[in-house]
Amino acid sequence: MTSTFTVLPVPLDHLFSPGDDINSIVIEALSTTRWPDESTGISDGDIIVVTSKVVAKAEGRVVEAASRESVIDQQAERIVAVKHTPRGVTKIVQTSHGLVLAAAGVDASNTEQGTVVLLPVDSDASARQLRDHVIDRTGVAVGVIITDTMGRPWRLGVTDVAIGSSGVHVLDDYTGRHDDFGNTLEMTVVAIADEIASAVDLATGKL
Amino acid sequence: MTSTFTVLPVPLDHLFSPGDDINSIVIEALSTTRWPDESTGISDGDIIVVTSKVVAKAEGRVVEAASRESVIDQQAERIVAVKHTPRGVTKIVQTSHGLVLAAAGVDASNTEQGTVVLLPVDSDASARQLRDHVIDRTGVAVGVIITDTMGRPWRLGVTDVAIGSSGVHVLDDYTGRHDDFGNTLEMTVVAIADEIASAVDLATGKL
Incomplete structure (x- = not known):
């Protein structure tokens, strides 16, 4: 299809x-x-x-940027990785949503200076x-x-x-289906919603 | 834009x-x-x-499926992770291309039965x-x-x-650019080529 x-x-x-x-x-x-x-x-x-x-x-x-680190810690259910860099500390965390990402998704771009967005x-x-x-x-x-x-x-x-x-339909599960050669697909679950998100980012850009 | x-x-x-x-x-x-x-x-x-x-x-x-494990080992420059499951051993490896992925990208779908594709x-x-x-x-x-x-x-x-x-243009580097609020973007490098690949997968599907 x-x-x-x-x-x-x-x-x-x-x-x-x-x-x-x-x-x-x-x-x-x-x-x-x-x-x-x-x-x-x-x-x-x-x-x-x-x-x-x-x-x-x-x-x-939206919260004050000064509270960024404490907000990240509040949003984090689990710390997955911590890296110290010249620019500060980067934390990869798991949030209450189940997402694993940098800084719990707390972001300082495209928002008023001095604020961050959760x-x-x-x-x-x-x-x-x-x-x-x-x-x-x-x-x-x-x-x-x-x-x-x-x-x-x-x-x-x-x-x-x-x-x-x-x-x-966020995941398209092909497992158990057969290809043209009669092979059974065993692992293929496609992250449709993520691919749609990526496609749209190409059209909109970040600024 | x-x-x-x-x-x-x-x-x-x-x-x-x-x-x-x-x-x-x-x-x-x-x-x-x-x-x-x-x-x-x-x-x-x-x-x-x-x-x-x-x-x-x-x-x-294209090679015989019987040689799958030895081919994966040949393609792997570094073993990143190994997991034993009821269906066998899954290896996440780094290939000579620099890619890190499961089974060195060696795949048994959409190919003649009894063969795998590197x-x-x-x-x-x-x-x-x-x-x-x-x-x-x-x-x-x-x-x-x-x-x-x-x-x-x-x-x-x-x-x-x-x-x-x-x-x-595989990566679109926004670092140093400014958003509408005057914030300097510090981390944003967008993987354009990966997003294009994902967009196309939506249109073609796996079968």
């Missing part, structure tokens, strides 16, 4: 603050989309991908809430993915991955 | 064997492409993504060779990425990543 798809960046043109109505902002932005085939808006099966940064800001997950409390719930709203307002059966940016052991560079979703 | 892009699967409809002329097979397949905007063929800036499986087969990197000897060289051929034959300035499928520590599921490329 192969299928063509298009990734379309949707500029929100909005600096998010605690209390912002992300639902309305996304709905309004979606109405402006224009696809390569000249169609507009959204269609059944489309997936709306939103960074955890804007979701977290709208949910008020991850959303429950990105699956945030995705579900946005999805329900879009379906309710438009009648279009979309999925929603909320992303964060992570490094990978043994690979250079960061990629975007899914940390929350609703209405999306 | 944001930009829309489309991923278009290009069926090769060919079972690759040692000695196959992958250049001609790819060129012929590319001529059949039809994009959502009704344009056809390839354009400057397009990126051709090919799995390492077909490249390796065309290059004759990684290409030099995927950058394979990518360069294909790119040079496409540019020579068509005059279109494409890039080429050769992919493999890998698991990730701490994440469920596998994703496709780039193990070779030519004419592609």
